[in-house]
Amino acid sequence: MxxxxxxxxxxxxxxxxxxxxxxxxxxxxxxxxxxxxxxxxxxxxxxxxxxxxxxxxxxxxxxxxxxxxxxxxxxxxxxxxxxxxxxxxxxxxxxxxxxxxxxxxxxxxxxxxxxxxxxxxxxxxxxxxxxxxxxxxxxxxxxxxxxxxxxxxxxxxxxxxxxxxxxxxxxxxxxxxxxxxxxxxxxxxxxxxxxxxxxxxxxGRGESVTAPAPAAAMVGLVALAGSSAWLGINRVADGELPIPAVLLCYLLLLMGGALLIRRWLSRTGFDDRHRLACYAGALAGYVIDQSLMFRPTGVDLAFDVAVCVVAVVLLWRLGKIVR
Structure with missing residues (x-):
């Protein structure tokens, strides 16, 4: 190699x-x-x-x-x-x-x-x-x-x-x-x-359109909301909703997310900063969901905080590199 x-x-x-x-x-x-x-x-x-x-x-x-x-x-x-x-x-x-x-x-x-x-x-x-x-x-x-x-x-x-x-x-x-x-x-x-x-x-990219890309921060917030919604369905639906309804919610979220990403990729100005914001938002949604579900304490909490700090530093450094 x-x-x-x-x-x-x-x-x-x-x-x-x-x-x-x-x-x-x-x-x-x-x-x-x-x-x-x-x-x-x-x-x-x-x-x-x-x-x-x-x-x-x-x-x-x-x-x-x-x-x-x-x-x-x-x-x-x-x-x-x-x-x-x-x-x-x-x-x-x-x-x-x-x-x-x-x-x-x-x-x-x-x-x-x-x-x-x-x-x-x-x-x-x-x-x-x-x-x-x-x-x-x-x-x-x-x-x-x-x-x-x-x-x-x-x-x-x-x-x-x-x-x-x-x-x-x-x-x-x-x-x-x-x-x-x-x-x-x-x-x-x-x-x-x-x-x-x-x-x-x-x-991954559709035909280009003239509409400008949304702000990178907006992309990150939408990714955070989408991942939180996906992960939250299972928490809310546990024993409360019938299985077909839960699966339908998953399907709608999946289709909506795929179409939104494809639409964003086709807009002028959508660059690596937008991609980084999207990835960071999805990761943040999962971390928040797991923290709320398990509520770590002691050594577990210290480990989670350390890993998140490392991840934030790496993402921050990456944000300085990408265009």
Missing amino acids: TEQMRWPAIVLVVVSTVVWGMLFGPFLWTEPLDLPMGLAVCGPAPLLIREVVRRRGGGWPALMMFGAGFGAAQYALVGVISLAGLQNVPGGLHYGEPFCLTWVSALGYIAMYAVWAITLPILLTELVFGDRRSQPWLRRTGIVAAAAVLVVVDSLVICAIWALPWAIDRQPPAFPLPVRSLGVAVMAAVLLAAGWWSTTALR
Whole structure:
């Protein structure tokens, strides 16, 4: 790997690690299962997805769909197993949807991967290396090594989950594991196929229009509001709204966000400052949501504050660089 290719790949891993720490907090470094999962996302997954998309000339829609497909695959391999039997535990998750899965929870998990864990680190890193935004960052040996690490880490996580006592002590769900994983696995295959198709069929920028781009601060606030709305639906809807209504809200937000981003990209004057504001707003929405939900204290709070300070400093420095 040449010097020109090495640094973007290293920075992407660093940015992914910081973002992952913002998403999942200090237990990334303390829980034995979350550490390898974090490494799987921080390292090979964003690198591989970016290589596939950029080598085929794809844009942000392909990154999102590949990220969603990867999230669905992770949920099928890990999430379905780790949540086994919770529908029979007082205060646990409420099952009863098709294939005995919490589809609202699954969609939240998939969206977290698609937007925050995969796409945002890639786009943030590409802002740093704007002149190499569309170029490959890995050679064939790097792609093979990243894929091998991802397979090994996921295999270890699955084995570790099966080894936990609670994975076998709880009352089994109504459907066996293969059936419960089937629905999400099919969704993962469809999303990955859609991502492959979109690398050539869809582009990130529509035809230019004469309307000026909104202010960068406005873009950031809209991204903050949109991410907060997406994350807040699951909090408000828990046991209060029927599943179809929740899924419809998700669909409307997804379509509205995609159309708005495409419209912004087509306006004159929409530059990297606007992109940075959009990414920062989405990250801030997730951090605020997690802080309100978990209300960390003590060491957890100190860790969260430290990670957020590092993230703010990095974003501030990046804002000085981009045009």
